[in-house]
Amino acid sequence: MTRIVIAGPRGNMGKEAVTMVTETEEFELAAVIDRKYDGMSMRDVDDLPNLDVPVFTDAGECFEKIKPDVLIDLTNPQTGKVHMKQALLNGVRPVIGTTGFTEEDVAELSSLAEEKELGAIIAPNFAIGAILMMKFSQMAARYMPDAEIIEQHHDRKLDAPSGTAVKTAQLISEVRQEKQQGHPKEEETLPGARGAEFDGMRIHSVRLPGLVAHQEVLFGGEGQTLKIRHDSMNRRSFMPGVKLACEAAMKLNVLVYGLEHIIE
Known part of the structure; x- marks a missing residue:
């Protein structure tokens, strides 16, 4: 016991x-x-x-x-x-x-x-599905290194980005070379529009009532995209x-x- x-x-x-x-x-x-x-x-x-x-x-x-x-x-x-x-x-x-x-x-x-x-x-996240989402994202990043992360949580969450998003970015960084994504001359006409930067990747945080914990990792490649998403509907x-x-x-x-x- x-x-x-x-x-x-x-x-x-x-x-x-x-x-x-x-x-x-x-x-x-x-x-x-x-x-x-x-x-x-x-x-x-x-x-x-x-x-x-x-x-x-x-x-x-x-x-x-x-x-x-x-x-x-x-x-x-x-x-x-x-x-x-x-x-x-x-x-x-x-x-x-x-x-x-x-x-x-x-x-x-x-x-x-x-x-x-x-x-x-x-553990930044205890949802088994979220852990698998992070593992799958690391696997995908070996072959599709251009990625952005969108995490969504309830509006009472204090930290941004979420620990899960940061952990995902860390896992992706372990298997890809740091690279600056987007156009080299891009300019934010509103500060923060492109999100937080982590080794050239971008992390976007959404905070709204009605959400619990959600994350999507978007990968882009030649003529294709890949989305890996996890949603926690309740605690x-x-x-x-x-x-x-x-x-x-x-x-x-x-x-x-x-x-x-x-x-x-």
Whole structure:
């Protein structure tokens, strides 16, 4: 039985994670971390399920008292970074689903995970289909190196471009030479019209109510185009990936950045 703590149980993603853990036979929801309701039980909080599970506001105290195996954090970059470091220092394997980690952050946390010999996973996207979309895009870029990325998310998302878009661009860059796309003399008559630039590629971010998480990678070649698209219709779509990450973290002793590294 894998004992799990979830940070942010009242958030949209956190609620889905609570459901996933409680419905998984080999998982046990040991506690939750919330910015309110310290010392209470989940069943005593209106926004939480009727479960006899303790609520903590301090992650360190939670880890010391509960001694879980895994932390699931689907909150925000600032909180996720703090919780991940606290988890590793307390012998807990973190599964983090927020973006915004810098290369320096990942390097520091990787060193800590190796020092503690603990598995840890940071995933910009937990949707299995999105991971396949990134892998397929990397395959396509070997033969069609001209590409642009359009990512679409709900209008409450704070970062742009999305972590998935950046990760996709990084994977494509690994297999193609950097090249400046578009006409060499092109000029933006409105700043930002061509999107953000990454190694000569362009990334476009759309933010609208009604969207969840969507990404399309467009490839252009001589007389042809190729589109690789993934759509998450709801947040439950991320839960199989979260479950997979929890299982993988228990078998690892290093930090893995990106779910694509644990999908064959």
